[in-house]
Structure formats: structure tokens, C-alpha cells
Amino acid sequence: MTSSHDPQLLKGVxxxxxxxxxxxxxxxxxxxxxxxxxxxxxxxLEGTVYPALARLEREGRLATxxxxxxxxxxxxxxxxxxAGHQALADGTAGWSRHVASVDxxxxxxxxxxxxTAPQRGS
Amino acid sequence: xxxxxxxxxxxxxxxxxxxxxxxxxxxxxPRVRVARRREVRANLLEAAMEVGAAEAVRRIGNARTLAxxxxxAERGDGxxxxxxxxxxxxxxxxxxxxxxxxxxxxxYQQAITATSPHSDGTYIWSGIAWLQSSVTIVVHHxxxxxxxxxxxxxxxxxxxxxxxxxxxxxxxxPRRSNTAA
Numbered sequence: 001m002t003s004s005h006d007p008q009l010l011k012g013v014x015x016x017x018x019x020x021x022x023x024x025x026x027x028x029x030x031x032x033x034x035x036x037x038x039x040x041x042x043x044x045l046e047g048t049v050y051p052a053l054a055r056l057e058r059e060g061r062l063a064t065x066x067x068x069x070x071x072x073x074x075x076x077x078x079x080x081x082x083a084g085h086q087a088l089a090d091g092t093a094g095w096s097r098h099v100a101s102v103d104x105x106x107x108x109x110x111x112x113x114x115x116t117a118p119q120r121g122s
Numbered sequence: 123x124x125x126x127x128x129x130x131x132x133x134x135x136x137x138x139x140x141x142x143x144x145x146x147x148x149x150x151x152p153r154v155r156v157a158r159r160r161e162v163r164a165n166l167l168e169a170a171m172e173v174g175a176a177e178a179v180r181r182i183g184n185a186r187t188l189a190x191x192x193x194x195a196e197r198g199d200g201x202x203x204x205x206x207x208x209x210x211x212x213x214x215x216x217x218x219x220x221x222x223x224x225x226x227x228x229x230y231q232q233a234i235t236a237t238s239p240h241s242d243g244t245y246i247w248s249g250i251a252w253l254q255s256s257v258t259i260v261v262h263h264x265x266x267x268x269x270x271x272x273x274x275x276x277x278x279x280x281x282x283x284x285x286x287x288x289x290x291x292x293x294x295x296p297r298r299s300n301t302a303a
Contacts (some may be wrong), residue, residue, distance in 0.1 A: 030165040046165065047183030051191025054158070058195055071171060073164040076157075 005043060014052050016091040017041070019080060022062065023088055028075040029053055053078055061087050125172055132175035136166045139179055146189030149205055150196055158192055201290060208289025215284055219277065226250055227257045227271045239264050252276050 021027065021035050033049040056062045061084035066074040080088065140163045147155050162182070169178035182188060193202065230247045245259045249271055257271040286292065 028165070029161060030168045033165075045181045045183050046169065046178075047181070047188045047191070050162065050165070050182075051188065051195045054192055055195035069164070069168075072167040073160060075164055075168075076161045 005041060010044065013095065014044070014048070015056060016088070016095060018049070018052055018056060019061065019084055019088040019091065022078050023080050023085065026077050026079040028077050032078070056084070126170060126174045128167060128170050128175065132170050135175050135179060136163060136170060139166065139182065139185060142185035143189050146186060147192060149203070150193065154196060203290045203293035205289060208285040208291055211285045211288040212281065215281060223250065223254050223271055227268060230257065231259050231266050231268055234259060234261060235264070235266050
């Protein structure tokens with residue numbers, strides 16, 4: 001599993017990952033963070049996940065409900081709304097296009113010898 | 123399955139983080155602040171039971187960064203309104219403005235007493251146009267007393283406009299929700 005990710009790249013896809021995880025299963029904040037870490041994003045801290053969940057909730061892509069917990073305070077469970085499912089579908093399609101475009105460039109063969117840098121005049 | 127016992131010290135540590143976070147969410151709606159406090163506290167307690175309070179607190183990160191994340195989630199990434207900026211303007215602008223008006227009236231008074239120190243009489247200065255009512259200076263045996271020079275209604279309007287502009291308070295107006303049904 002990857003132990004570190006480009007933070008800028010991750011910032012762009014974190015919402016999509018959270019939407020997918022919550023589409024799989026309704027979860028509360030800490031559990032979502034744990035599932036994200038178990039999926040290979042070990043460097044994504046809870047402090048990054050909670051505001052991202054709050055943003056998705058404000059955008060109407062997530063709905064919440066409080067569920068009593070035997071081990072402590074009530075947990076706030078997140079689940080996708082219809083808008084959330086739509087955003088997930090759009091985001092997944094966009095990500096696939098993005099990956100395909102990036103792959104198309106990265107898979108081009110490179111010349112065997114890198115071009116030499118032009119020399120500066122003294 | 124809980125692996126760590128959460129002691130009172132751990133709870134205090136968690137409460138400190140929650141309190142620090144809450145202090146930085148000052149400009150959010152109280153209902154939102156309560157919800158964030160409860161959620162972060164519940165998540166921290168859960169994490170403390172699994173990985174220990176120290177690790178749980180470390181993993182949630184800096185309270186300032188977390189608060190900024192929550193504020194950006196609620197208000198968006200762009201410039202936001204600030205009650206602190208508006209209040210600071212409301213507290214400091216009158217002090218500076220009064221100082222400026224007083225200095226202007228004092229200059230007029232000193233001009234009178236310097237040019238004719240022994241001429242008794244009542245002198246009226248119309249004040250700074252639009253911003254100040256007329257100032258009356260009475261000179262008697264070389265002693266000058268001053269009255270008037272109050273704020274005009276325009277000053278209060280300018281103060282209000284300045285506070286709104288300084289704090290970008292129009293952003294505090296409730297926004298139309300764009301959430302899908």
C-alpha cells in the first residue's frame with residue numbers, strides 16, 4: 001500500500017473518495033477516516049477528513065443522523081443524498097477521463113538519450 | 123474493541139482540543155459550533171479508546187488548521203466576514219475621529235487666543251462641513267471655553283458603513299441554499 005500521497009493531488013480527490021466510501025456504507029467521521037487509512041491512505045489524518053465531510057454536508061451531498069453509542073457520545077453518521085450519488089457518478093466519470101488523459105501522455109515512449117541543455121556563453 | 127482506557131486526564135486533554143477548536147469557530151452559527159464540538163469530541167473519544175489520547179490528538183492535527191477547515195467548509199474558501207474587524211473599527215474609528223475633530227476645534231481656539239488674548243467675546247466656528255456641528259468659543263479674561271462640535275448624523279452613517287465595509291458584513295447575510303432536494 002502507498003504510504004504517502006501528493007497532498008495537492010489528494011485534496012482534489014478526497015471528496016470523491018469520501019463519497020465512494022459512504023456510498024458503500026453509512027459511517028461516522030472517525031470510522032470513515034479509519035476506512036480511508038485502511039484503503040491505503042495512511043497519511044490522511046482525521047483533521048483532514050472531518051472538514052471535508054462538513055463541506056460535503058453543507059453542499060447537500062451528505063445527510064447525517066445521530067446514533068447512540070454504547071462506548072461514548074452519540075455518533076454522527078453520514079450517508080449520501082441523491083445529490084451525493086450524482087456527484088459521485090460525475091466525479092468518477094471525470095476521474096476516469098483524467099486518468100486516461102494523463103496515462104496517454106505518460107505512456108508515450110521517451111527518446112533513449114535525453115537532449116543536452118544548451119550551453120551558456122561566458 | 124477498546125484497547126485503551128480513557129482516563130480523566132485524557133478527557134481533559136480532549137476537552138482542551140475541543141475548546142481550542144470551538145474558540146476558533148467564533149463566527150459560525152452557535153448551532154453549527156455545538157454540532158462540530160459534539161462530533162469532534164465523540165470522534166476523539168473513539169480514537170482515544172483505540173489508539174490512545176496522545177495519538178488521537180496528534181492525528182486530528184492543529185486546532186487552528188482544523189478550525190480553518192471547518193470555517194472554509196461552512197463559509198467557502200473566499201474572503202469571509204469578520205465581526206472582529208467590524209468591532210475593532212467601531213471601537214477605534216470614533217476615538218481617532220474625536221481626536222481629529224477636537225484638534226481642529228482646538229486649533230481654531232488657539233488662533234483666537236493667540237491673535238487677541240485679551241479681547242473678550244463669543245466666537246462661533248461652523249465646524250468641519252458635514253461632519254461637525256458648530257463650535258462656540260467664549261473668551262473671558264484670556265480664558266477660553268469651548269462647546270459644541272458634536273457629530274452630525276452623517277458621522278454615524280459613515281461609522282456604520284465603515285464597520286460593514288471593514289468586516290465585509292454583507293457576507294453574513296444568509297445565502298440561498300443550492301442544495302438539491
